[in-house]
Amino acid sequence: MHPKMKRVYVGVDTHKKTHTAVIINCFAERLGEITIQNRPSEFEGFLTSVKDYTKRGIAPVFGLEDTTSSGRQLASFLLAHKKTVKQVGASLTWSERKNQPITHKTDSYDALCIARVLLNKYDELPEADPRDIYWTLSMLVGRRDAIVKSNTALKNQIHANITHHYPSYKQFFAVFDCKAALEFWERYPSPAKLNSVTTEELAEFLHESSSGFFGMAKAEEILDLVARDGTTETGYQSVRDFLITTCVKEIKHNHQEIKKIETAIKR
Numbered sequence: 001m002h003p004k005m006k007r008v009y010v011g012v013d014t015h016k017k018t019h020t021a022v023i024i025n026c027f028a029e030r031l032g033e034i035t036i037q038n039r040p041s042e043f044e045g046f047l048t049s050v051k052d053y054t055k056r057g058i059a060p061v062f063g064l065e066d067t068t069s070s071g072r073q074l075a076s077f078l079l080a081h082k083k084t085v086k087q088v089g090a091s092l093t094w095s096e097r098k099n100q101p102i103t104h105k106t107d108s109y110d111a112l113c114i115a116r117v118l119l120n121k122y123d124e125l126p127e128a129d130p131r132d133i134y135w136t137l138s139m140l141v142g143r144r145d146a147i148v149k150s151n152t153a154l155k156n157q158i159h160a161n162i163t164h165h166y167p168s169y170k171q172f173f174a175v176f177d178c179k180a181a182l183e184f185w186e187r188y189p190s191p192a193k194l195n196s197v198t199t200e201e202l203a204e205f206l207h208e209s210s211s212g213f214f215g216m217a218k219a220e221e222i223l224d225l226v227a228r229d230g231t232t233e234t235g236y237q238s239v240r241d242f243l244i245t246t247c248v249k250e251i252k253h254n255h256q257e258i259k260k261i262e263t264a265i266k267r
Contacts, residue, residue, distance in 0.1 A: 002026070004119070005026045006058060006059065007026065007058065007059055007060070007061050007122075008023055008024070008025055008050075008053055008054055008058060008059075008060050008061075009023070009024050009025070009060075009061060009063065009115045009116075009118045009119045009122075010022070010050055010060050010061065010062045010063065010115060011063050011088070011112060011114030011115025011116070011117070011118055012063065012064045012065075012071065012074065012111060012114065013065065013107045013108075013111040013114060014065060014070045014071030015038065015070055015107070016038060016070050017037065017038055018036065018037055018038055018107070019035070019036050019038055019046075019071070019074060020033065020035045020107040020108055020110075020111045021033065021034045021036075021046070021050070021111055022108060022111040022112040022115050023050065023053045023060075023115070024112070024115045024116070024119060026119065028116060028119060030112065031053045032052075032053050033108055033111070034050070038070065038073070038074070040073055040077065043073075043074060043077040043078075046074075047077075047081060047083075059084075060083065061083070061084040061085075061086065061118065061122070062078055062083060062085045062086065062118075063085075063087075063088040063114050063115060063125065064085060064086070064087065064128060065088050065089075065090055065110075065114055067085070067128040067129075067130045068130060068134060068135055068138060069135075072135055075128045075130040076130050079128065079130070084127075085127070085128040086118055086122070086125040086126065086127065086128060087125060087126045087127070087129075088117050088118060088125060092117045092121065093110060093113045093114050093117060096113040096114075096116050096117050097109070097110070097113045100113075137265065140261055140264055140265050141265065144258060144261045144262070144265070147257055147258055147261070148258070150254060151177075151251050151254050151255075154247045154254075155176065155177055155247075155251065157243070157247050158185060158244055158247050158248065158251075159176070161189075161240055161243055162185065162189075162244065164232060164240075165189065165190040165191060165232050165240070165244075166190075166191065166225075166226065166232070167229045167232065168225040168228070168229055171225055172184070172221075172222055172225065177251065178210075179209060180206060180209045180210035180213065180214055182248050182251060182252060183205075184205075184206070184209070184222075185244055185245075185248050186244075186245050186249065186252075187205070189240070189241040189242075189244035189245055190232070190233065190237060190240065190241050190244075191226050191229070191231075191232060192233055192237065193241070194223065194226060199219050199220055199223060200216075200219075202219040202222065202223065203215050203216040203218070203219035203220075206218050206219055
C-alpha cells in the first residue's frame with residue numbers, strides 16, 4: 001500500500017470562535033466536515049469524530065493554517081495526543097483556492113483547500129511547533145508595536161497643535177520628542193505660559209529636564225524665537241493647551257511601558 005493510502009487528511013481552518021475541518025482521502029475525495037467551538041473542552045470530541053473516518057491501519061494527519069494564534073491550543077492538543085500536525089502556509093491555501101475553476105471563500109472551502117495542500121505537499125510541509133515561548137514573544141512584540149503606533153498618532157496630534165502655538169518650534173529641539181522637548185511641551189504648551197518665566201528659570205528647567213545637555217544658550221534661543229514669532233494666542237487657548245499636555249503625558253507613559261515590555265522580551 002502506498003504511504004498516502006495509509007492516511008486521511010484533515011484540513012482545519014482555524015478562527016477565534018470556531019474551527020472548521022474537512023477530511024479527505026488520498027484520492028482527494030471529501031469524506032466529511034466537522035465544525036467545533038474553539039475551546040479545549042471540544043477538542044476530545046473532535047478527535048473522536050475524526051476517528052470515525054478512519055479504518056484499521058489508516059491514521060489521520062492534520063494540517064492547520066495557523067498554529068501560533070487561534071489554532072495554537074488545538075495544535076498543542078493534537079501533538080499531545082501523538083498526532084501528526086503540519087503547518088500549512090496561508091499562501092499555499094490561497095494558491096490552491098485560486099487554482100480551482102470556481103473560487104469560493106468560506107470556512108468549509110478553505111478547510112478543503114488546506115486538506116488538499118496537506119495531501120499534495122505532505123512531505124514538504126513543516127511540522128507544527130506551537131511552543132508557548134514563541135507565542136508569548138509574539139504577543140509581547142505585538143503589544144510593543146501597538147504602543148509605538150499609538151505614540152506616532154499622539155506625536156502627530158502634538159505637531160498639529162504646536163505649529164499654531166510656536167511657528168518656529170522645529171528650531172527649539174533637534175529631536176521633537178526627546179525627553180527635554182516633551183517636558184517643555186508639557187509645561188509650556190503655548191507661549192502664554194512663558195510670559196512670567198525668566199531666562200534663568202527656563203535655563204534651569206531645561207538643564208534639569210535634559211540631564212545637563214541644555215542650559216542658558218538654549219533658553220535664550222527659545223525665548224528669542226518666541227518673541228520673533230509674535231502673539232499666537234487664540235480662543236479656547238486653555239483647551240488647546242490641555243490637548244497638548246494630555247498627549248505628552250500619554251507619550252511619556254507609553255515610553256515607560258515600552259521599556260517594561262522590552263525588559264520582558266529580553267528576559
